[in-house]
Amino acid sequence: MMIQAFADYPPSKRTKWCFNMKYYKDYDLEDFLQDDSFRSWVSGTADATADLWEEIVRLYPDKKVIMQQARELILTWQEHSAIVTDQQLEDQVQRILHTTQAATEEPGQRLAWRNWLSVAAMVTLLVALGGAFFWKSEQQAGKPGGQVAYMPEATAAMKEVVNTSARQMRIGLPDGSRVSLAPKGRISYANDFINHKKREVYLSGEAFFDVTKDPQNPFFVYANGLVTRVLGTSFLVKTSDTNVEVQVHSGRVSVLPLKDIEHPSERSNELLLTPNQQAVFSVKDNVISKTITNMPLELIKPDAEAGFVFENQPVSKVFSALEKVYGIPIVYDAAVMEQCSLRVELSNEPFFTKLDIITQTLGAAYRVSDGQVVISSEGCR
Structure with a gap:
């Protein structure tokens, strides 16, 4: 199938693409950002490779979201790089590379990163512009369990709340919803909370949500690769490095892997949970299973006479x-x-x-x- 897809290209180019194609399945965000061909294609200076990147999306649909994120970062960097001096970019690169690159990195590798002021500079610029982006690095030293912090790709200003105490922290959201944030937990949400008919919260750690009902603006919780969607209910979300658990106390919620949210054909993976049910999401395998909570609660009182x-x-x-x-x-x-x-x-x-x-x-x-x-x-x- 791959050879047929490249049949219209000259043998030399076809051979090179087919040879390299196997490596793209392992590409992460940094790989796309550092790929000269990808950056040229995003910049519009290499239209000849457009079919290559479209073919990668077709062969590896799980890369679509990452490629879009890389594209937006590159375009944002190109748009705003003029307002930041080379020295400022270099300083930011060195600061973040210090926490993200291994100490054993060879000098030649450092030079390659310096030649492309990519990941660190662009993330820093986005944050400075009021945007945010979900990112995984050692700057998570203050994040519980070294977990991935999921942040929106929008340019809205964000508010973050971290529970540094040893007790539950009660938080009121702008829509009237309430959150009980466990110790070491953190949540982030936009100052403009209701946006594009959504209410979105990004969680690391554990929190109990009591959501104000608003059918016109569904409530979304993003936690370590899992998306929980509700209209108005109460539920618990617990995250760790390996799993995410969602336990429903009242109402109904649906859960779906983050990677499938933009793929309607994958919505078969979405699970509906009702009270006393819970979903367990494996971060490694991207698999959700539905079960019953360990201690189901009485939702209504038994018959007063018979019990x-x-x-x-x-x-x-x-x-x-x-x-x-x-x-x-x-x-x-x-x-x-x-x-x-x-x-x-x-x-x-x-x-x-x-x-x-x-x-x-x-x-x-x-x-x-x-x-x-x-x-x-x-x-x-």
Whole structure:
């Protein structure tokens, strides 16, 4: 397929492109910024390579967002470089390179970076202009766990809040939403909070969100590669170097890997979460799984008279009562368990303890799968 895509090019160029193509799948932001051919193409001085970069997007669609980010940085640097002196650029480069480059770097490598005042200078310029960009470097020394800090690519002025205390910090957002930020956590959001019909927050660490309902302006939380979208609800987001967890307390939220947000065809990866469900996102594998929280909470109070006391009640009624109180789907074979009934008295036991008592009494078993409880049984005689 690759050879056919380059069939219209001279053999020498076709051979070179096919030979190098395999390396682009491993390109990151810095690689694109340092690629002479890519910079020339962005600058409009190398139209002959346009098909090459379009082919890279086709072959490696996960590179589309990174390429767009690199393109915007290059154009921004070109637009504003005249307002900053060479010495200022050089100073900024040396300052940031000091924290981002390995101490064992060879002199020749330093010279290559000096010849292209790219990454550090452009990021510094963007910040100075009031813009922000998500970036990963050792300047995260003050960020919890060395995590990636996700910042918007817009030019809006940002506000950042960091919890340096040992207690939860309560934060009020401009729309009335409330955030409980855990120690060492940080959030960032635009001063112009509602923008392009979105409310966006960037999180590192752990925070509980109680979001004001506003269907016209959905609320987005970006955390270490995962996007959580809500209209109005309460939920917990916990990030680490390896995972992101989202636990829903009320309402509904959807979660989606950040890399898929601009690809409608990938929206099949989006998961809908309801109360007492949680999503676990693997940062390394870009995979989301749905399960149940460790300690599901009662969403409504049990019936005041009967509660969880069952006197020879059919199992369908028992499972229905659990579903109603905890909001967790319970799947079972109604035909197989048609003759099953229970005489049991439950009170303040946790959800899973109740399940243990019920299934052991019936000689059944259960497992958690995709955010629901699946009961297996051979029936009752």
